[in-house]
Amino acid sequence: MQDLHQLLQKNNPVALTALAGMGGIGKTELALQYAISQLDQGQYPGGLCWLRVKGQALAAQIIEFARTKLALALPDGLNEDQQVSYIWGQWPTGKVLIIFDDVKDLETIEPYLPPSDPRYKVLITTRQDLGLSDHSLSIKELSDTSALSLLRTLVGADRIDAQLDDAQALCGWVGKLPLGLELVGRYLARKPDWSLQKLIKRLESKRLQAKALTTPASGMTAQFGVAAALELSWVELNEAEQELACFLGMFAVAPIPWTLVEGCLSEQDKDDLEDIRDEGLKDRNLLKRIEESTYQLHQIVQEFFRIKLNEDSEQGKSLKAAYCRGMVAVAQGINQNPTIDVIAGMSASIPHLEELIRQWIDHLGDDELMWPYVGIGRFYEGQGNYALALPWYQKCLEQTQQRLGNEHTDVATSLNNLAGLYKNQGRYEEAEPLYTQALQMRQKPLGNEHPDVATSLNNLALLYDSQGRYEEAEPLYTQALQMTQKLLGNEHPDVALSLNNLAGLYDNQGRYEEAEPLYTQALQMKKKLLGNEHPSVASSLNNLAGLYKNQGRYEEAEPLYTQALQMTQKLLGNEHPSVASSLNNLAALYENQGRYEEAEPLYTQALQMRQKLLGNEHPYVATSLNNLAGLYKNQGRYEEAEPLYTQALQMTQKLLGNEHPSVASSLNNLAALYDNQGRYEEAEPLYTQALQMRQKLLGNEHPDVATSLNNLALLYDNQGRYEEAEPLYTQALQMKKKLLGNEHPSVASSLNNLAGLYKNQGRYEEAEPLYTQALQMRQKLLGNEHPSVATSLNNLALLYKNQGRYKEAKSNLKQALKIVEVVLGPEHPSTRTMRNNLESIP
Numbered sequence: 001m002q003d004l005h006q007l008l009q010k011n012n013p014v015a016l017t018a019l020a021g022m023g024g025i026g027k028t029e030l031a032l033q034y035a036i037s038q039l040d041q042g043q044y045p046g047g048l049c050w051l052r053v054k055g056q057a058l059a060a061q062i063i064e065f066a067r068t069k070l071a072l073a074l075p076d077g078l079n080e081d082q083q084v085s086y087i088w089g090q091w092p093t094g095k096v097l098i099i100f101d102d103v104k105d106l107e108t109i110e111p112y113l114p115p116s117d118p119r120y121k122v123l124i125t126t127r128q129d130l131g132l133s134d135h136s137l138s139i140k141e142l143s144d145t146s147a148l149s150l151l152r153t154l155v156g157a158d159r160i161d162a163q164l165d166d167a168q169a170l171c172g173w174v175g176k177l178p179l180g181l182e183l184v185g186r187y188l189a190r191k192p193d194w195s196l197q198k199l200i201k202r203l204e205s206k207r208l209q210a211k212a213l214t215t216p217a218s219g220m221t222a223q224f225g226v227a228a229a230l231e232l233s234w235v236e237l238n239e240a241e242q243e244l245a246c247f248l249g250m251f252a253v254a255p256i257p258w259t260l261v262e263g264c265l266s267e268q269d270k271d272d273l274e275d276i277r278d279e280g281l282k283d284r285n286l287l288k289r290i291e292e293s294t295y296q297l298h299q300i301v302q303e304f305f306r307i308k309l310n311e312d313s314e315q316g317k318s319l320k321a322a323y324c325r326g327m328v329a330v331a332q333g334i335n336q337n338p339t340i341d342v343i344a345g346m347s348a349s350i351p352h353l354e355e356l357i358r359q360w361i362d363h364l365g366d367d368e369l370m371w372p373y374v375g376i377g378r379f380y381e382g383q384g385n386y387a388l389a390l391p392w393y394q395k396c397l398e399q400t401q402q403r404l405g406n407e408h409t410d411v412a413t414s415l416n417n418l419a420g421l422y423k424n425q426g427r428y429e430e431a432e433p434l435y436t437q438a439l440q441m442r443q444k445p446l447g448n449e450h451p452d453v454a455t456s457l458n459n460l461a462l463l464y465d466s467q468g469r470y471e472e473a474e475p476l477y478t479q480a481l482q483m484t485q486k487l488l489g490n491e492h493p494d495v496a497l498s499l500n501n502l503a504g505l506y507d508n509q510g511r512y513e514e515a516e517p518l519y520t521q522a523l524q525m526k527k528k529l530l531g532n533e534h535p536s537v538a539s540s541l542n543n544l545a546g547l548y549k550n551q552g553r554y555e556e557a558e559p560l561y562t563q564a565l566q567m568t569q570k571l572l573g574n575e576h577p578s579v580a581s582s583l584n585n586l587a588a589l590y591e592n593q594g595r596y597e598e599a600e601p602l603y604t605q606a607l608q609m610r611q612k613l614l615g616n617e618h619p620y621v622a623t624s625l626n627n628l629a630g631l632y633k634n635q636g637r638y639e640e641a642e643p644l645y646t647q648a649l650q651m652t653q654k655l656l657g658n659e660h661p662s663v664a665s666s667l668n669n670l671a672a673l674y675d676n677q678g679r680y681e682e683a684e685p686l687y688t689q690a691l692q693m694r695q696k697l698l699g700n701e702h703p704d705v706a707t708s709l710n711n712l713a714l715l716y717d718n719q720g721r722y723e724e725a726e727p728l729y730t731q732a733l734q735m736k737k738k739l740l741g742n743e744h745p746s747v748a749s750s751l752n753n754l755a756g757l758y759k760n761q762g763r764y765e766e767a768e769p770l771y772t773q774a775l776q777m778r779q780k781l782l783g784n785e786h787p788s789v790a791t792s793l794n795n796l797a798l799l800y801k802n803q804g805r806y807k808e809a810k811s812n813l814k815q816a817l818k819i820v821e822v823v824l825g826p827e828h829p830s831t832r833t834m835r836n837n838l839e840s841i842p
Contacts, residue, residue, distance in 0.1 A: 249305025331375025
């Protein structure tokens, strides 16, 4: 009312102001309340005249007002128009407020407007845009607070507050439309024994035909129910405008990108469509412009348009087919790995795809049925929001099975998609039967050689790979690769994916020489086919970097990891499971290089991101816990490391079963922590269990088996069980040389450990060349400022001390101490140990 008053006062000398909005929004009520308040305040001493425009003779109303309210005597011989002009000229002095209620267009009232005199203020209520721009006040639906306040006034505060959730639902049902709220409020006031829930159920059943929305109560300003109020606007629309209104009614009550409408109605001229929209619907306040090229219907208007849609069965059928066809095309445009640009562009379409499923699914053809579900699922899965994607994939499977039967290729695709989501969630046991069923279902109608069959083989192999079932995975990967090459040619994204996956298997098995050319080939192919910036390219960069890291080729790995991280963040956003993996991998590289301060924040960020996106129980979360614990162990922060190791082990056992390579790694890592703390009796059974599990799952020759042999030997060495330690050290060293080559950080570690055994046994001449070789290898591979280099210098110094070569020992220890003080800090256990070692030399 304050805004309206200010608008009326500033419009001099053109005193024409419009209250605009859809039917039922409260234009007339606002004008009436304003008039009453101004009358009480004496703001318009010249009088206040209310004129009803629709279906009324304006001249007769003005003449009657002048005679009865102003007591004007009109001269004889004047026609109606002359009488109106005479009245305006003889109107009493002072400001005058003239209200024209429910104006369709300005031409209707123009002959009856008062003269252009600052004392005349003209207020118009209208359901249309009359082009008054700055002289118009657009009325919107009530706020949540105001809607509840209106209900409290009509129904009683105690009754509303006792059923507040239902009251809010009721406000939502009528879209906070004032007319709707007043109708249901007054209806409830007449039904004191009715609960709000009962009325909501009645509304859901009867919709706009419910008595609570059709019959105005006595004392109301409004003369119509909600549907009747909207009918006044509907009858003014031409056929094309009504058709577009019905079509828009199919969309959700959410912002509608106009490109969606154009896509569905692609046969219509775009300019004509815009004219119909603007002149027919927007100008009548039946459609609201939210932002550029984006529009929205009020909830009640949408409901009214749907009633009209269903009144004409033939036209309705055609419009529904166009809507379904267009929205299915939108869903098909969401690929399996959407980037943030795709996600941002598609986000406004998701509510309408959901509405398609809720309201119009029965109008989809059999070949269209799965796509809305798949599109929404991909949208959420592509962001790592697996929990939001899950119900859509589940509903997709349910719907396709129900309509298409259990032996249809779209059912197989639905099984495959749901299985893939389960795998991403770490729910491997649930994924496997679905993948297997999808494969068998595809093989039956499509034959043994088809791209979809190759996809199923690849996905099942990937699941086995994730479970450490490498022997089962390899033949499936190989078969999928050969089939894809045969069917799609040697250069295709699916071929690149198969090459990458097979390389990943070889990488997991320590078959690095076989993995590298496949990784390289896959990367080059992806760049050529997909461009240099694509999520799949980032994945290949990450995988190749991981191979280099496993081989100790850290300088080659780092730029690839960094490039992969930056690309993933750019394409997928800063919070995505793939970004978490990149952060984790780069942190692991820094840790291997002894760059602990750089590694820790990345590990922490990756863990928090995974917990947020994947939940607190997921194999990747267990990996992050394990990695952060490993960093703490390397820094001597044993009390912080142990609970993380324990949590990771328990989670891995729960999610992956008691026999899995990741479980073996967790056992090994926890044992190593106990070993470092001197808790040898607790460490030994864990080391032994990890070794046996790795031998069973990975075979007798694998880098992880070599690591277990080395670690168990180290435990025996620390306990003085030298005869048991030596053959394990030797076996581990030979296996690492064979699998990793003669120059690798892990080979250097084995050389160092075997040399330590010889030193402990007093076999100094055998120990020295191994210590020296390990030092040189570490300096070459890791640089001169790495904690492992300091360890080698320290070990060689202790050997010199035992031999009485004190000068050489002190020189090495000073050099080692300098490294660890910088890298690990002055209070690290290794730093203190080396400082004590230096002080102990004569």
